[in-house]
Amino acid sequence: MLTSKAKYALRAMIDLAAQAGAGPRRPIFIADVAARQDIPRRFLENILLELRKHGLVVSHRGKAGGYALARTPDLITFADVIRAIDGPLALTPCTSRTAYRRCEDCKDEVTCAIRRTLIKVRDASASLLEATTLAEAAGLSPQQIAADKQAQEEDPSSSVA
Amino acid sequence: MLTSKAKYALRAMIDLAAQAGAGPRRPIFIADVAARQDIPRRFLENILLELRKHGLVVSHRGKAGGYALARTPDLITFADVIRAIDGPLALTPCTSRTAYRRCEDCKDEVTCAIRRTLIKVRDASASLLEATTLAEAAGLSPQQIAADKQAQEEDPSSSVA
DNA sequence: GCTAAGTCGACTGTTCCAGTGAACACTCGA
């Protein structure tokens, strides 16, 4: 199961993607996202901060501050967001690609019957979650994505430093 | 991630399957499984009790007591065991087939972009976990499974009531 | 320098996890 934090994070990221596709590129207020998506405002602060630490969003402080996606929405996937908030997608540490850790109690990893199946499960879910982008989820048209890409090139400060 | 309880449960069930395939059908002691699989004995008791409540194993009390699979090992899947211990396989309640629950904060379930992807993920992992049986994981031969089936028919008391 | 935005760390109540303990019930063999 996903934590509610991760579900909020996905909704917030899709919201940012939709806003970016909707018009000129400028930071979005936390409060606006919270209101539109019905997420506790203070909690959303934490979530966005965490997403920022993972390089998925950028922030601007001060009066006209706010948050924006760090990359264009066609380059950010569900897997990116879920991994940032909830950690690895795999069912066990020993089947994680991004956060592999040997399991203590497992005698022989190579022949482990459980592991073999869990690796298949991880591969299947990871490839699905890595294939779904925020742009797709926000229902952005190729034109909107292209416009967003261009806006980002013209104003690199709105993207990753 | 699976809880360690679920991982123990899988290991214990595979152990029971292997023992059933290895010889005459009789209950296996908790203590033996715990020792072979290196699982805390008291904890394993809890786990087996829970598996019993879900109808996956049967128990016999008294001197020659112990635990046995409730069905032949080719009829019990990883999905059965994980669902019994950890609950639904899906990433959210609203995408679970076995324990569906509407999500509070979701406005329109039908068009929800998150849900659409999570359903695909659940379908993919469920079909993999439902396809893997204990017999397969224990490396039992078709002969051993057939023998076990026959043993069960001759002694129905060793199976589900 | 006021104001409205994000930043950061600490804090809280609740639930879940991973396990332990003790008392009890049952069955079988002697």
Next chain:
DNA sequence: TCGAGTGTTCACTGGAACAGTCGACTTAGC
């Protein structure tokens, strides 16, 4: 009939994670 060896049940615990909340602070624009 007794007791030895099983499983059964329920209570309990320490620690961590979850789901938020709060207050004090920094930053940037007007």
